[in-house]
Amino acid sequence: MNARATGSSLLVLLPLAAACGDGPASESEHLPSVTAAVVEAVDLHEEIRASGDLQARLHTTIAAEIEGRVTEISVDEGGSVAAGAVVLEIDPERRQLELAAGHAQLAQAQANLAKEHRQTERIRKLHTQNVSSEQQLEEAETALLLARSRVEAERAALGVAARARADASVTAPFAGLIARRSVQLGEFVQPGKPLVELVALDPLEVVFSLTELDTERVRDGQRIEVSVGAFPDRVFHGVVNFISPTVDPATRTLRIKAEIANDEGHLRPGLFARVSLGVSPRSGVTMVPEEALIQRSEGAVLFKIGPDNRVKRIAVTTGAHDAERIEVRGEVAPGERVVQRGHGGLADGAIVAVREGPPHAVAAQRSAESEGTEL
Secondary structure (H helix, E strand, O other), X not given: OHHHHHHHHHHHHHHHHHHHHHHHHHHHHOOOEEEEEEOEEEEEEEEEEEEEEEEEOOEEEEEOOOOEEEEEEOOOOOOEEOOOOEEEEEOHHHHHHHHHHHHHHHHHHHHHHHHHHHHHHHXXXXXXXXXXXXXXXXXXXXXXXXXXXXXXXXXXXXXXXXXHHHHHEEEOOOOEEEEEEOOOOOOEEOOOOEEEEEEOOOOEEEEEEEXXXXXXXXXXXXXXXXXXXXXXXXXXXXXXXXEOOXXXXXXXXXXXEEEEOOOOOOOOOOOEEEEEEEEEEEEEEEEEEHHHOEEEOOEEEXXXXXXXXXXXXXXXXXXXXXXXEEEEEEOOOOOOEEEEEOOOOOOOOOEOEEXXXXXXXXXXXXXXXXXXXXX
16 A cells, blocks of 8 residues: 555656756747857957048139129130139229229329318418308318318229229139139129139048047058059058047048148049058957947947846947957957847847857857866
């Protein structure tokens, strides 16, 4: 009887034990399965590269400042001009006549002023002798004041005429080439009408941008190398002469300008340029596999795996690339684990089932764990 009771108890307990043994397995089957990678500290010899455009340091459109007919054109498209050289004339003879008329009117006003001055002095003497009345004196002084005002007005008008005569001869503000001419001989132009487009080709500037992680590695006066597709076998040298004081909040990049000598005239504004700032050695660069990154509207994010296999979503900034790895900066350190695959649909704070990652990641993880055990 005791043997039967014992056997029956065993038969009842065995299914229960089996059911209890299946509990953890079935629970782990419902956890998100991910592949982990260990964050690494890498020594890099990185060449800082960027792309940009060549631009002219001096580039302007010369417009008409007076109205009139174009009576002479001294240059054509593609021609070179020196600083201060006359590019074209806008009816200078008419402006010269206006200037001569202005001189004559000023001389007339000055003569009238002298006459009114003599008249006023005579009235004052007569007034002291009680010969002229107070009203006559006031009228003489008023006429003298009007004569002086007339002289000032004519002098100002003469200045305007002189300026118009000078503007009739359109000159180049700097030495360069005529990139475009917008008027023809005999054409009547109004103030503001574009006349010629002038560009200086030596020196040129290359304008490019660097990521915010590279901003600390560029300085004013730094030498750079520039290559363009038009001359694949040549390297042009430049010097950084401008670093924007602010980072663009939309692109998180810093705008840089460098001056390039172009005395041979091979380079042209608008060419696409590749810029090299040289090799920069860096040690202990924090890197993760590129596929561990998730791009969001607010930037790049990672899922960091804690000791209890609970993931934490962290925002990072990215930098250099090296062998399918990418530099990250943020709340992550070498030796920690991040989700490399399987992060689709993960929520912050979720518990995951970690699978073994690629061989190099597993080896790095085991090395880190063994070092921790030894400690």
